[in-house]
Structures are given as C-alpha cells and as structure tokens.
C-alpha cells in the first residue's frame with residue numbers, strides 16, 4: 001500500500017481546534033495515522049536493504065553532539081524507515097540515538113535501525129571543531145561566521161557551541177579578522193572498543209584518507225576483538241583517483257582476517273555539503289560510477305555519502321546505477337548464509353547527513369525555540385511535519401509512493 005502524503009498534510013492543516021488536542025490524544029493520533037501507513041522498508045531488514053540497493057543511513061555527524069537534536073532526529077528518521085543511524089563515538093550520543101529509536105518504536109512497532117559509531121584513524125575534516133574567543137572579536141564585526149553556519153553553532157554575540165559544531169569549516173574563510181581556529185582530534189581507540197561491546201551498537205565506520213595504511217592498521221589492531229559481534233564494518237574515504245582501488249585493497253587486506261560480518265565502502269564525494277544544493281551530489285555520483293565499473297575492487301557494499309541530498313537518486317538513475325544488480329556481485333557473498341543470498345545491487349544505498357538534518361532541523365528548531373529541551377513526539381503537529389520531510393527524502397531511495405500535497 002502506498003503512503004499517502006495527503007493524509008499527513010490534511011492532519012496538519014486541520015483547524016486549530018483539532019491541533020489543540022491534548023498531548024496524549026495527539027500522540028495517539030500520530031500512532032493511528034502511522035499504523036495505517038505501510039512503509040515498505042519497515043519489514044525489510046538492513047541487510048536486505050543493502051542487497052536490494054535501497055539502504056538508507058542517517059548521518060547525525062561524527063562530531064555533532066547536541067543530544068536533544070540527535071534523539072529527535074533518530075526518532076523521526078526511524079519512523080521514516082532508515083536502515084542505520086550513524087553518530088559520534090560518544091556514550092552519551094549513542095544513548096541519545098537509542099532513546100530516539102525506542103521512542104519511535106513506542107509509537108509504532110517498527111524494526112530497529114542499526115546504530116553505527118564513526119571514528120577516524122588520523123586527522124579528518126569530520127573530526128574537528130571551530131573555536132574562537134568572542135571577546136577577541138572587533139565590536140563592529142558584522143559576524144559573517146554566524147550567518148554562514150549551517151548548524152546554528154555560533155551563538156549571537158558569543159562563540160562556538162561545541163556540541164553543535166560538526167566541523168564543516170564554512171566559518172573559517174569568512175572571518176575577516178582570521179579569528180577562527182579549527183581544532184582536530186582523533187577518537188580514542190580504547191573508548192571506541194568499549195562502545196563496540198555494547199548490545200545497542202551494531203556497526204562501526206572508520207574515516208580514513210586511505211593514503212596511510214599504517215595508521216589504518218594501527219586503529220584496526222587497536223580495536224582487537226571488539227568488532228567480533230558487529231553486523232557491519234564501514235570504511236569512509238575520498239576519491240583517490242588512480243590509487244583508489246589499490247588503497248581499498250590495502251585496507252581490505254588489513255581487515256580481512258578479522259571481518260566476521262558485512263563490510264561497506266562509504267564513497268565520500270564532497271564532504272558535509274549536501275545542504276548546499278543540487279550540484280553538491282555530483283562528486284559522490286562520479287565516485288560511485290567509477291567504482292561500480294571497477295572489476296577488481298575488494299568485497300564490500302558501495303554506499304554514497306558526502307554531498308548527498310534529494311537529487312542524488314535522480315543522478316544515480318541517469319547513470320544507470322540505481323538498484324541495478326549483477327550476478328557477479330551476488331557471487332561475492334558465497335560465505336553468507338543461503339537465506340541471505342540474492343543478487344546484490346551495484347550501489348547498496350545512500351547516506352544522508354547535512355541535508356537530512358537541515359530539512360528536519362527546521363522543524364526541530366521551532367520546537368526547541370518555543371519549548372526548550374523538548375521531545376518532538378509531544379508536539380504532534382511538528383512531529384508530522386518532520387515525518388513528511390524525512391519520508392520525502394528517505395522515499396527517494398526506498399521508492400515510497402508518496403504524493404506531495406498540492407499547495
């Protein structure tokens with residue numbers, strides 16, 4: 001059954017009387033509407049999504065640590081049917097993601113997305129924070145840093161709110177007085193290994209430049225047996241042009257003996273830029289085209305990231321890469337239980353970060369600005385708006401049959 005956008009829209013545009021129902025009735029209304037909706041991915045396991053080519057991952061951000069936003073984003077995107085939620089490798093962040101997932105499952109008995117933590121083997125754009133001393137800023141500065149920040153991480157008249165800064169770097173070049181510094185960091189391998197032992201962490205992603213096998217090996221060795229019970233191991237890396245396949249082979253050779261689950265290559269096109277617009281997704285698609293046609297790459301699903309947005313699937317379709325399968329790919333998984341055998345898609349799916357956060361963040365920030373540290377499910381009107389936004393994006397990959405409400 002198709003999900004009708006109009007049913008959500010009509011609820012939202014109901015009279016104010018109906019919107020003013022009690023919180024309890026509001027949540028019950030949300031429950032009843034969602035229950036009537038059949039979202040195809042809900043019955044589809046994350047592994048099946050990878051194989052079919054309709055895997056969707058929400059990237060909360062390797063450095064984003066605003067716990068209220070993370071919880072609410074996780075709730076909304078769980079309801080939209082994502083397969084995985086990727087977050088910072090911090091216990092409090094992992095708790096917030098799992099709380100959001102369980103809050104969603106309390107509304108609807110939906111299958112649980114995998115929880116992935118992101119770490120780095122060396123300096124990496126995703127693992128940095130901007131910082132400046134507001135007392136050191138000229139009084140008459142027009143504060144372009146504040147305007148350019150996509151995360152609302154720069155406080156009015158203040159400095160950077162560290163938990164909201166995810167290191168996109170856009171504020172750095174716009175400061176006319178060169179007051180902003182970028183502080184980079186590497187996640188602690190021992191703390192990461194402890195997180196991986198938790199029952200509510202299913203996957204890890206290693207961000208790497210791909211150029212230094214020795215630092216990759218050091219991190220991998222440091223993780224020891226902590227990866228044994230994982231469901232997925234992902235490696236996120238940029239397009240290294242002619243060295244891409246050799247770098248993948250070197251990394252796979254390091255991991256191979258200890259991989260006891262699926263593995264995935266995250267093709268990081270243009271990092272942290274999906275919210276900028278249509279063109280941002282081109283690099284990820286070009287990267288995917290190159291790897292999909294490479295015959296000698298090591299085993300592992302391919303997934304796009306970096307600049308992904310609501311134009312990504314359209315671009316993949318133009319390249320003939322969207323949900324196309326080859327028998328050759330299926331044969332690469334001969335060690336996997338027969339129940340999971342099926343031809344694999346050339347491209348397993350898409351991860352959405354900045355764009356996903358932006359479209360739902362608009363709704364969440366209206367809740368927070370009026371109600372402080374709020375649970376989005378206590379505000380049915382906003383929850384439904386957030387669900388509409390997230391379904392429209394996730395639906396580009398999952399092929400939900402959604403009719404947009406007429407304006």
Ligand code: SF4
Nearest residue numbers: 149165166168169171
């Ligand atoms: S613009 Fe980017 S790097 Fe600068 S404070 Fe905002 S999120 Fe952080």
Ligand code: SF4
Nearest residue numbers: 137141143145175179
């Ligand atoms: S643009 Fe530079 S000088 Fe101006 S408020 Fe931002 S950090 Fe300070």
